[in-house]
Amino acid sequence: MDTVLLTGCAGFIGFHTAKELLRLGHRVVGYDNVNDYYDTGIKESRLAVLNENPDFVFYRADICDEKALEDVMKKHPEINRVIHLAAQAGVRYSLICPEKYIETNIVGTFRILELCRRHGIDRLMFASSSSVYGDAEQELLHTELRTDKPISLYAATKKSDEVLAYAYCNNYGINAVGMRFFTVYGPYGRPDMAYFGFTEKILRDEPIEVYNFGEQYRDFTYIDDLLTGIMGIYRYQSALEPGIGDYRIFNIGNGNPVKLMDFIETIEQVVGKAAKKILVGRQTGDVTGTYADVSSLKEICDYSPKTSLKDGISEFYRWYQDYRYSDSR
Numbered sequence: 001m002d003t004v005l006l007t008g009c010a011g012f013i014g015f016h017t018a019k020e021l022l023r024l025g026h027r028v029v030g031y032d033n034v035n036d037y038y039d040t041g042i043k044e045s046r047l048a049v050l051n052e053n054p055d056f057v058f059y060r061a062d063i064c065d066e067k068a069l070e071d072v073m074k075k076h077p078e079i080n081r082v083i084h085l086a087a088q089a090g091v092r093y094s095l096i097c098p099e100k101y102i103e104t105n106i107v108g109t110f111r112i113l114e115l116c117r118r119h120g121i122d123r124l125m126f127a128s129s130s131s132v133y134g135d136a137e138q139e140l141l142h143t144e145l146r147t148d149k150p151i152s153l154y155a156a157t158k159k160s161d162e163v164l165a166y167a168y169c170n171n172y173g174i175n176a177v178g179m180r181f182f183t184v185y186g187p188y189g190r191p192d193m194a195y196f197g198f199t200e201k202i203l204r205d206e207p208i209e210v211y212n213f214g215e216q217y218r219d220f221t222y223i224d225d226l227l228t229g230i231m232g233i234y235r236y237q238s239a240l241e242p243g244i245g246d247y248r249i250f251n252i253g254n255g256n257p258v259k260l261m262d263f264i265e266t267i268e269q270v271v272g273k274a275a276k277k278i279l280v281g282r283q284t285g286d287v288t289g290t291y292a293d294v295s296s297l298k299e300i301c302d303y304s305p306k307t308s309l310k311d312g313i314s315e316f317y318r319w320y321q322d323y324r325y326s327d328s329r
Contacts, residue, residue, distance in 0.1 A: 083230075182254065220312070229294075
C-alpha cells in the first residue's frame with residue numbers, strides 16, 4: 001500500500017479523498033494550514049473524523065513553507081505519492097485578495113513540484129478547475145480546448161499550475177495528472193458555495209441573490225462521483241512505468257449541466273421551503289456555463305456518475321441538519 005502526502009486534507013475534497021484512501025488501506029500524511037477563508041469549525045470537524053484513523057497523521061503548516069514540507073519528508077521518507085489539493089479557492093474572493101491566490105496556488109504548487117523533484121516522487125495528482133476554460137465558445141468542454149483566456153485570477157492561477165506541472169514532467173520525468181473539477185457539492189461541503197449558502201438563507205427566510213438573472217448553468221458533481229474519478233485516475237497512474245514524464249489532464253464532472261433556476265428549485269424541494277429570489281447581474285469573473293466532457297476519463301476507468309442532483313442535495317441536507325444543530329457549529 002502507498003503512503004500519500006495529501007495537501008489540503010482539511011478541505012472539502014481533500015477530506016473525502018483522505019477518507020477514501022484510508023478506507024482502501026493506504027496511509028495518509030495530511031498537510032493543511034486550516035486558514036480562515038471560511039469557518040474553520042467545519043475544517044476542524046473534518047480533521048476530527050480523519051484523526052480517528054491510526055493510518056492518518058496530520059501536519060498543520062502552510063503549503064508555501066518549504067522547511068515545513070521538508071520536515072514532513074524527513075519524518076516520512078516512505079511517502080511515495082503526492083495528491084496536491086491545497087489551494088486558495090473562490091472566484092470572487094480573488095478580486096479582493098489576489099496575493100493569496102498567487103502565493104497559495106502558484107508558489108504553493110511550485111513548492112510541491114520541487115518537493116517531488118528533490119525526493120524522486122514520480123506520481124503526482126493535482127487539482128485544477130473547470131474555471132480554466134473561461135467563457136469558451138463550445139458548450140461541451142473537452143480537455144483539448146484552448147485554455148489561455150481565463151476570466152478570473154483564480155482561473156489564471158489554476159492554469160498556471162497546469163503549465164508548471166507540464167514543465168516538471170517534461171524536465172524531470174514526473175508522472176502528473178491535473179484534475180479539472182466541476183462544481184463539486186455534498187456533505188461536509190464549503191460554506192462559500194452556492195448550494196450551502198442558498199440552503200442557509202432559505203431556512204432563515206433571507207433573500208438569495210441569483211446572478212446573471214438566472215441565465216447560468218453548471219455541471220454539478222456530487223462528491224462520491226468525484227471520488228470515483230479521482231480513484232480511477234489513482235489506479236491509472238499506479239499502472240504507469242515510473243519516471244516516464246507522463247502528463248495528462250482529465251475533467252471530473254457529472255456531464256449533465258443544470259440551469260441555475262432548476263438548481264434553486266431542487267434545493268427548495270429538498271428543504272421544503274421557497275426561496276426569496278433577488279435577480280442581479282452577472283458577477284465579474286463568473287462564466288456563463290460549464291459542461292464537462294468526461295469521455296477521456298471513461299476510457300481509463302469506466303467513469304460514470306450515478307448521483308442525481310436531487311439525491312445529492314438530499315444527502316447534503318441530511319448532513320447539514322446534523323451539522324447545523326451540533327456543538328461543532
